[in-house]
Amino acid sequence: MDVLPRTILLKVLALEALAGRVSSNHLKYPQILESLRLERAGYNGEKSMDYPLKLLDKEKYFIFNGLRLEGTDFALQLDTYLLSQYFSVIFESKNWNGQVCFKQKPCQVVRILDGIEQGMPNPVEQVKTQKYNLNRWYSQNQMPVLPLEGYGVFGNSTIITIDKGYYEAEKSICKIDYINSIIRKLETLYKTPILTQKELNKLKRRLLKANTPQLKNYLSTFNLHQSEVRTGVRCPDCGLLAMEYKKSSWHCPSCECISDDAHIPSIIDYYLIFGPMISHQDFKWFLHLHSSSVATKKLASLKFEKIGKTKSTIHKIPYEFISANQEKSKNGTLLAGKCGKV
Ligand SMILES: [Zn+2]
Structure with missing residues (x-):
């Protein structure tokens, strides 16, 4: 079994x-x-x-x-x-x-x-x-x-x-x-x-x-700075990292795609690149959210574990969030690549 x-x-x-x-x-x-x-x-x-x-x-x-x-x-x-x-x-x-x-x-x-x-x-x-x-x-x-x-x-x-x-x-x-x-x-x-x-x-x-799955820090492996990572929410249709949040949905300025959950693969990307801890500030920065109240609402809807009770509250993205949403993290081009031999 x-x-x-x-x-x-x-x-x-x-x-x-x-x-x-x-x-x-x-x-x-x-x-x-x-x-x-x-x-x-x-x-x-x-x-x-x-x-x-x-x-x-x-x-x-x-x-x-x-x-x-x-x-x-x-x-x-x-x-x-x-x-x-x-x-x-x-x-x-x-x-x-x-x-x-x-x-x-x-x-x-x-x-x-x-x-x-x-x-x-x-x-x-x-x-x-x-x-x-x-x-x-x-x-x-x-x-x-x-x-x-x-x-x-x-x-x-x-x-x-x-x-x-x-x-x-x-x-x-x-x-x-x-x-x-x-x-x-x-x-x-x-x-x-x-x-x-x-x-x-x-x-x-x-x-x-x-069982303790390990997340490797590739930013340090490749000696990359956080500023070298492109932020934003990717359009599920055309792949552009430029979706804008307005009127309770994500909108692509290029292909006009509208999505309610386009931010989920971006949160997975954040977890995979920066690790499971995310602050309100990081959340706003990574998803290009301009409104604090929208960020608070979106974060609350995800029901991540909260650590600390003050302004410096950190949210912990659980591993289960990644495994459950794995399919959504596929951006269509990279995962479709051939898995050859070494
Ligand atoms: Zn698009």
Whole structure:
């Protein structure tokens, strides 16, 4: 059962929001687009896991997509995590092009693409670190210990070679087509239930509660100032960032589109670029609202949590607001882009 459905990664959404609000003439614009291409490719690799996992017994397995957990001094994010009464498995997706060689002496991963060799992060070590951290998290949170396995999963078109004797790579690297046979093998290996169904349900609830999606601050990554972000409400029809609020609706001066809720994707953009905290002043500034009373009314209608009671009240945009309105945040051009491989 898909208990944590795969939503488009916050990183992809944040880069899309930024790319849509930084001028295409800006020096950093090509870098933003390149980061977006890489993040989209990663997301696509994770998404390709959905089909083989759909074939699993829904009663037997809980599937967590993009689960992120924070320990006392570490954090871990799992592309795909499978949980059962008998064992659990981490699948780390790798959507790489070309030929990937796992070399043993010295231990390294080389990718050959268009005749050019490139050193890559070793998925064997990544999976080992994920397993180590997940076990630590279970132990820090006094959770029951289940046998834990981990695999780096490559798309079917990637050619993989593994040096003879590199047993760790042979054991933990696989192609996406083999996911189901791996799970069947694990089912024959772990035949004793460690958890009752009730305990498994409890563990599922605790993992969902502990899930903490992270929002990366791309303004600092690209060394951008707030003034370099284009503000305003985007027209849902023509895409112009110039909608004006009058007579209780948003009006586009270019295509004459009228909308009641065109500000929602802009609030999502604000969250993705600046974070969840927004003041009355920020709200007016970002949406180009000239009237304080209109801004107050609009903010109140959104029912965000208020922090502080004076003039400096801050409103907190909840994560659920983003996931619930994700479709509306698509501006039609950027999200429609191809999600290629890395
Ligand atoms: Zn328009």
